[in-house]
Amino acid sequence: MNPDVAFEQFPSQTWQAPTALPLRNFFFTVALTLLALAVAGSLFGSIGYEMLVVSMGWPHILLGFFFYFGKVLRGGERARTTFVLLTLATFALWLTHYTFTITGFISIYFTYHVFRDEVFIYFQTRAKHRLKTAVHVAGFIPFILLMFLVTDPRPQHYRHDLRQVTLQNTNLSNAGWTLFPFRPISYSQNKEFYFYLQTPNNEDADAFNVVASTADTRRDGEIRISDQRWVMASDLIFKPHYAEDGNTAPEPLSQTENTIPVSLKGGHKVGQTFMAERNNLAGIWIPTTHVMAPGRNTSFDFHLTPDTTLPLPQLSPFLNTLRWMLIVILGLLVLWKVAPQFTRNREFWIYFVLFLVIFALLQKGIRLGKEEYAFPIMFQLIVVFHYWSWYVFSVDKLRALPDARTNMPVASSLYARAISSFRSLPKFIAMTIVLNLMSIAGVIWYSKLAGPAPLRFAFDYSYFLYFLVLHVTFSFAPKLLRARAKEIER
Numbered sequence: 001m002n003p004d005v006a007f008e009q010f011p012s013q014t015w016q017a018p019t020a021l022p023l024r025n026f027f028f029t030v031a032l033t034l035l036a037l038a039v040a041g042s043l044f045g046s047i048g049y050e051m052l053v054v055s056m057g058w059p060h061i062l063l064g065f066f067f068y069f070g071k072v073l074r075g076g077e078r079a080r081t082t083f084v085l086l087t088l089a090t091f092a093l094w095l096t097h098y099t100f101t102i103t104g105f106i107s108i109y110f111t112y113h114v115f116r117d118e119v120f121i122y123f124q125t126r127a128k129h130r131l132k133t134a135v136h137v138a139g140f141i142p143f144i145l146l147m148f149l150v151t152d153p154r155p156q157h158y159r160h161d162l163r164q165v166t167l168q169n170t171n172l173s174n175a176g177w178t179l180f181p182f183r184p185i186s187y188s189q190n191k192e193f194y195f196y197l198q199t200p201n202n203e204d205a206d207a208f209n210v211v212a213s214t215a216d217t218r219r220d221g222e223i224r225i226s227d228q229r230w231v232m233a234s235d236l237i238f239k240p241h242y243a244e245d246g247n248t249a250p251e252p253l254s255q256t257e258n259t260i261p262v263s264l265k266g267g268h269k270v271g272q273t274f275m276a277e278r279n280n281l282a283g284i285w286i287p288t289t290h291v292m293a294p295g296r297n298t299s300f301d302f303h304l305t306p307d308t309t310l311p312l313p314q315l316s317p318f319l320n321t322l323r324w325m326l327i328v329i330l331g332l333l334v335l336w337k338v339a340p341q342f343t344r345n346r347e348f349w350i351y352f353v354l355f356l357v358i359f360a361l362l363q364k365g366i367r368l369g370k371e372e373y374a375f376p377i378m379f380q381l382i383v384v385f386h387y388w389s390w391y392v393f394s395v396d397k398l399r400a401l402p403d404a405r406t407n408m409p410v411a412s413s414l415y416a417r418a419i420s421s422f423r424s425l426p427k428f429i430a431m432t433i434v435l436n437l438m439s440i441a442g443v444i445w446y447s448k449l450a451g452p453a454p455l456r457f458a459f460d461y462s463y464f465l466y467f468l469v470l471h472v473t474f475s476f477a478p479k480l481l482r483a484r485a486k487e488i489e490r
Contacts, residue, residue, distance in 0.1 A: 019347045022125040023354075029392050030358065033385040037376055046301075047164050047447065049376040050461035055443040056387045057464060059435035061471045063422075064390075068474055070419050090473045094466050101306050103160060106465055107379040108148065113472040114386045115144055121393045122351055129397045137348065139337030146330040147356055149323060160377065162193070162462050165302040169206035172300065174290035177239075177249040180302040181283035184243040186453060188281035192308045195284055196224065196271025198301040199264045206298040207291040209261040210270060211237040211253065221273035225262075227311045233260055236272040241283035253287045261289070264300060273308040306462065383468070391432065398425040 036056070040048035072079045096102055119140065124131045137143075163182035172178045180195075197210075212223055212233035222229060223236045237259065239250050262270055284302070315323060338349065363378050376384075422428050445451040446459040457463050 016126045017128050019126065019351055022122045022351060025121075025125060025392050025396060026351075026355065026389075029385060029389045032388040032392070033381065036384055036388070037381065041376065044448070045164070045166065046161065046376075049380045050160070051443045051447050053380055053383050054459055054461055054464045055440040056384060056436065057468065058439040058442075058458070059432060060387050060390060061467055062435065063432070064471060065474065067419065067422075086474050086476065090470045093469045093473065097466065097469065101309075103307060103465065106469055107382075110379070110386075110468055110472055111382055112144060113475055114382055114389075115140075116475075117386070118355060118389065119352070121389065122348060125393065125396065129400045137345075138341060139334045142330045142333045142337065146327060146334060149327050149330065160305065160379070160461060160465075161303050162306055163302075163304040167300050167302065169208070169298040169300070172208055172288045172290070174288075176252065176287065177285045178288045179241060179247070179249070179283050179285050181241070182302075182304065183450075184280040184282040184453070185276075186279055186456070188276040189279045190275060190277075191306070192220075192273065192275050193281070193304055193306060194224070194271060194273045194308045195302065195304045196227075196269040197264060197286075198269055198303065199266060200298050200300070201265075201267025205265055208264045208300075209289045209291055210264060211259050211287050211289075212262050213237055213259055215258045218272075218274060220275040221308070224269070224271050224273065224310075226268045227271075229310070233262070236262070236270070237287055238272060238274075239285040240274070240276060240281055241285055242278050243280035243282040245282075250285055263291075264288070271303075394428065395425065398423065398428060 036052060037049060040052040042048075044051060072083050093102075093106075097106065119137055162185065165180050165182050167178070167180065185191075199205075212230075213235045214233050216234045217237075218235045221235065223233050224230060237253065264270060284304075338345075342349065359382070362381060366376065366378055366381070422431065442451075442455065443459045446455040451459075
């Protein structure tokens with residue numbers, strides 16, 4: 001699904017389906033997305049969203065690459081060259097992410113991929129799946145850049161958890177060290193991490209304090225309150241816990257004039273950046289002190305992320321002015337590109353603006369979500385939507401073309417016959433269900449049943465981001481292949 005031919009080349013056909021059809025599919029996809037996220041969140045909490053992204057993601061990636069590779073097999077030398085170039089580009093992005101943790105870029109990269117596919121899905125659906133050429137909407141790229149500037153997609157909005165643990169007040173030590181354990185991270189040595197406790201903000205919450213040092217006791221990190229540097233102290237008092245260590249708590253902490261208490265109450269985040277000294281980081285010891293007990297159970301959410309960079313602050317007046325200037329320039333560019341074809345294509349723009357408004361409202365709802373319920377981040381919602389959108393589109397296409405297989409030439413190779421068999425709606429649905437069930441079983445085995453450590457390479461959320469990069473990068477391949485074909489035709 002790759003829109004890459006000039007939009008003006010797409011003719012207005014009288015046999016097109018009404019806009020109501022793609023709208024119906026869109027709202028059905030949104031409903032499936034919200035239902036899946038609600039079930040995952042209710043069953044497993046915030047980690048359930050990560051499990052859902054991974055479990056639904058493997059069938060999507062495998063089927064997508066399966067169909068793509070068929071084009072490579074039929075594409076000859078140029079297709080294989082493109083395959084190699086895209087593989088090198090994927091490895092370059094992997095290496096960059098491994099070195100610098102470019103989660104925010106990956107999120108925007110995937111979001112653009114979703115927008116491109118939704119353009120194709122709209123026109124393919126309206127063409128009753130008889131669209132012979134791909135499409136590219138004139139002014140689409142500056143329009144997407146305009147949306148990014150308007151919605152302000154900062155990297156912190158896409159920060160994901162490597163590990164997440166929830167402890168009740170009864171699990172915290174009243175006057176000593178509390179261990180926040182998690183699955184070991186085998187590659188943790190010399191890696192930078194950021195952990196924080198999300199504290200309750202209700203008045204009758206059980207109150208605990210942790211301890212911070214006003215002296216710079218750790219040169220590898222700093223204390224943060226609500227993701228910002230805290231001028232009252234330098235470091236949070238804590239000790240990393242590794243898998244090979246015993247569960248014996250560290251020596252009792254001696255209070256000195258260089259330490260101050262930090263309240264775990266009020267809705268703020270209390271955390272610290274640091275560098276792990278060894279592999280298999282498996283928890284964090286934090287000294288906690290019971291202050292008062294109002295008699296109500298209280299949850300304390302512990303988060304560990306690979307991203308130690310400070311969130312971007314509010315823009316300065318100069319940068320905000322520059323942002324609005326870019327918005328105006330891009331807005332004018334969009335009008336200049338769109339205006340000549342707007343009368344013919346106004347239905348698409350109405351559809352796509354509605355698409356963006358729905359997601360903007362969902363994003364607003366996520367950011368304003370109540371503290372006592374862990375909402376997914378926007379990136380997770382977009383990814384799950386994309387999975388469902390592809391399934392809804394594929395089923396709609398197979399239903400619209402029931403005679404697709406009978407009109408196809410007899411496949412000669414095993415690979416071609418396998419692809420041909422997927423044009424049968426029952427077989428496609430059966431294969432999709434089987435792959436999803438296998439993937440869900442793998443994710444639950446690893447995430448909830450303490451599966452073998454090597455499973456992390458397939459079912460750990462942080463590793464799965466690498467496969468999303470591969471999926472998005474290889475989605476550009478058909479564009480390159482068709483561009484080569486057009487050069488040959490000329």
